[in-house]
Amino acid sequence: MTDTPTIHDIYAARPHVYRYLRPTPLHHYATLSDLVGTQIYIKHENHQPVGAFKVRGGLVMAAGLTTEQRKAGLFTASTGNHGQSIAYAARANAIKATIAVPEGANPGKVAAMRGLGAEVILHGEDFDSAREWITGVAAEKGGTFVGPTDEPLIHGVGTYTLEILDDLPDVEVILVPVGAGSGASATSIVAKSIHPGIKVIGVQSAQAPAMHLSWQSGNLMTAQMETFAEGIATRVPFENTQRIMRKYLDDFLLVDDADIEDAIRILLEHTHNLAEGAGAAPLAAALQIKDRLAGKKVVLVMSGGNLSVERLKGILSR
Amino acid sequence: MTDTPTIHDIYAARPHVYRYLRPTPLHHYATLSDLVGTQIYIKHENHQPVGAFKVRGGLVMAAGLTTEQRKAGLFTASTGNHGQSIAYAARANAIKATIAVPEGANPGKVAAMRGLGAEVILHGEDFDSAREWITGVAAEKGGTFVGPTDEPLIHGVGTYTLEILDDLPDVEVILVPVGAGSGASATSIVAKSIHPGIKVIGVQSAQAPAMHLSWQSGNLMTAQMETFAEGIATRVPFENTQRIMRKYLDDFLLVDDADIEDAIRILLEHTHNLAEGAGAAPLAAALQIKDRLAGKKVVLVMSGGNLSVERLKGILSR
Numbered sequence: 064m065t066d067t068p069t070i071h072d073i074y075a076a077r078p079h080v081y082r083y084l085r086p087t088p089l090h091h092y093a094t095l096s097d098l099v100g101t102q103i104y105i106k107h108e109n110h111q112p113v114g115a116f117k118v119r120g121g122l123v124m125a126a127g128l129t130t131e132q133r134k135a136g137l138f139t140a141s142t143g144n145h146g147q148s149i150a151y152a153a154r155a156n157a158i159k160a161t162i163a164v165p166e167g168a169n170p171g172k173v174a175a176m177r178g179l180g181a182e183v184i185l186h187g188e189d190f191d192s193a194r195e196w197i198t199g200v201a202a203e204k205g206g207t208f209v210g211p212t213d214e215p216l217i218h219g220v221g222t223y224t225l226e227i228l229d230d231l232p233d234v235e236v237i238l239v240p241v242g243a244g245s246g247a248s249a250t251s252i253v254a255k256s257i258h259p260g261i262k263v264i265g266v267q268s269a270q271a272p273a274m275h276l277s278w279q280s281g282n283l284m285t286a287q288m289e290t291f292a293e294g295i296a297t298r299v300p301f302e303n304t305q306r307i308m309r310k311y312l313d314d315f316l317l318v319d320d321a322d323i324e325d326a327i328r329i330l331l332e333h334t335h336n337l338a339e340g341a342g343a344a345p346l347a348a349a350l351q352i353k354d355r356l357a358g359k360k361v362v363l364v365m366s367g368g369n370l371s372v373e374r375l376k377g378i379l380s381r
Numbered sequence: 382m383t384d385t386p387t388i389h390d391i392y393a394a395r396p397h398v399y400r401y402l403r404p405t406p407l408h409h410y411a412t413l414s415d416l417v418g419t420q421i422y423i424k425h426e427n428h429q430p431v432g433a434f435k436v437r438g439g440l441v442m443a444a445g446l447t448t449e450q451r452k453a454g455l456f457t458a459s460t461g462n463h464g465q466s467i468a469y470a471a472r473a474n475a476i477k478a479t480i481a482v483p484e485g486a487n488p489g490k491v492a493a494m495r496g497l498g499a500e501v502i503l504h505g506e507d508f509d510s511a512r513e514w515i516t517g518v519a520a521e522k523g524g525t526f527v528g529p530t531d532e533p534l535i536h537g538v539g540t541y542t543l544e545i546l547d548d549l550p551d552v553e554v555i556l557v558p559v560g561a562g563s564g565a566s567a568t569s570i571v572a573k574s575i576h577p578g579i580k581v582i583g584v585q586s587a588q589a590p591a592m593h594l595s596w597q598s599g600n601l602m603t604a605q606m607e608t609f610a611e612g613i614a615t616r617v618p619f620e621n622t623q624r625i626m627r628k629y630l631d632d633f634l635l636v637d638d639a640d641i642e643d644a645i646r647i648l649l650e651h652t653h654n655l656a657e658g659a660g661a662a663p664l665a666a667a668l669q670i671k672d673r674l675a676g677k678k679v680v681l682v683m684s685g686g687n688l689s690v691e692r693l694k695g696i697l698s699r
Binding site for chain 1: 403404406408409410411412414415425427428430432489492493495496497646649650653654655657686687688689690693694697698
């Protein structure tokens with residue numbers, strides 16, 4: 064494994080992560096294990112301060128900035144967890160963060176980013192136009208634009224898989240949601256470096272299969288993006304995470320949004336944790352491949368918990 | 382402070398707790414702070430393995446048993462978090478746990494206790510008859526009956542308040558739910574020992590005010606018990622925790638069940654955490670005394686998250 068990033072990069076990221084965060088729990092759930100017919104452990108990244116794993120990456124990225132870059136500030140586009148991660152890291156390091164979100168974005172998430180001290184600017188009718196615009200603003204002001212799969216972010220988010228190995232060294236399968244691919248890439252780098260026999264399986268919504276189609280075909284392919292689960296809603300695939308996942312990922316499954324919604328309800332019942340769509344997708348996939356998982360120690364990465372109450376209400380009332 | 386327990390007992394409990402558990406997070410929530418009009422921090426005891434703070438106490442109690450006592454096993458009565466705590470501690474120490482629950486108890490909680498390896502026996506039509514019966518069984522078999530306010534449990538649960546002080550040494554107010562009183566007693570012992578200026582406020586449901594009435598009157602008084610929040614549903618008060626709370630608690634508030642339900646919804650929206658009734662009661666109280674809390678650093682103890690999906694569905698659909 065001579066390409067970058069390597070597990071060594073992820074080890075190097077740890078001090079930056081643990082300056083602000085503690086390891087998240089890996090809990091075993093007996094009744095959920097019975098339901099899936101194997102031993103189920105949940106990696107609770109939903110317990111992070113901003114409710115998602117991405118906060119690890121932002122901290123590592125911010126730690127690597129020069130004094131000049133700190134002064135010029137951070138710029139990104141996001142409607143979700145990536146923006147909160149950048150806002151959190153910026154505040155922790157006394158850096159100004161400017162985040163573009165498309166008009167009509169979830170007001171709760173906008174409020175959360177503002178609550179973390181970021182300047183949030185509504186611009187454009189969709190994510191891509193917000194992103195294009197803020198990239199220009201960053202260039203003009205000499206600031207740093209942070210893309211969702213920038214290498215320091217991969218280094219940072221990889222630390223949760225080291226924690227999984229700390230707590231459960233004999234883990235056999237890890238199911239991880241794939242959005243832009245930073246989490247799945249980092250998970251597979253760590254798992255395969257420590258023990259190639261650990262199976263790492265990516266999961267995406269069948270209603271937004273761009274990363275899956277690209278992984279399967281070997282070419283970067285865009286696709287429809289109609290999932291409610293914004294954490295795994297990727298329309299345009301990312302080259303660097305595709306390269307890593309093609310090398311290390313053992314399998315890549317698609318699950319229907321309806322099954323993700325069921326998984327949210329099941330997780331609430333058996334773990335009393337609120338998962339967002341991305342965070343519940345690994346359980347939906349595990350239920351799809353029960354036969355393959357039987358008798359194994361399986362970790363589901365609950366990547367985040369930022370589900371709106373309105374969405375939850377809809378899921379519970381069905 | 383020469384009575385027992387003391388903060389030294391709680392320090393002595395730490396190694397037993399951290400042999401199995403990690404500190405839980407204390408998170409600041411910006412939008413929730415805006416809502417209450419002060420700085421709100423949540424102590425996330427709902428992130429514990431069994432979903433509640435009580436797990437700390439069970440581990441300390443189990444660590445103090447003699448070899449003889451370990452062989453004879455642990456016996457208790459519970460329909461909720463206390464039972465799961467004893468089951469968890471017993472499993473961790475390879476001790477047999479026998480838990481009596483009244484007939485008609487929540488099947489989810491029974492399954493959770495069984496999932497932790499406990500023998501669960503349904504007996505009697507209410508909690509008191511289950512408890513009376515299992516006390517007799519324990520005596521007959523030479524086993525140890527564990528009551529909900531036994532001293533080692535207070536020592537163990539006190540460790541979460543040391544963690545609060547670790548993370549936020551300038552905390553000014555702590556709001557803590559009161560069921561049997563072990564959590565509130567331990568919180569006030571720790572807080573007052575470290576800085577008498579920290580205000581500790583207990584919270585109970587107005588629909589189950591026995592502990593509140595006893596604290597206020599100075600006499601042990603039973604009362605109605607009609608709250609849905611089983612974590613703070615106490616009909617018969619406990620002498621030892623009353624004695625501690627009368628000495629150290631600054632105030633003791635009652636909140637209506639309807640306000641607790643509102644608080645559950647608000648916490649879900651602003652923190653994406655599921656709180657059970659007891660875990661949401663401190664927010665309900667904070668909203669009741671906004672004026673007194675203005676400008677202060679306030680910690681709400683989210684004691685547990687074991688709310689049923691059915692109950693949540695009812696709360697969200699109102």
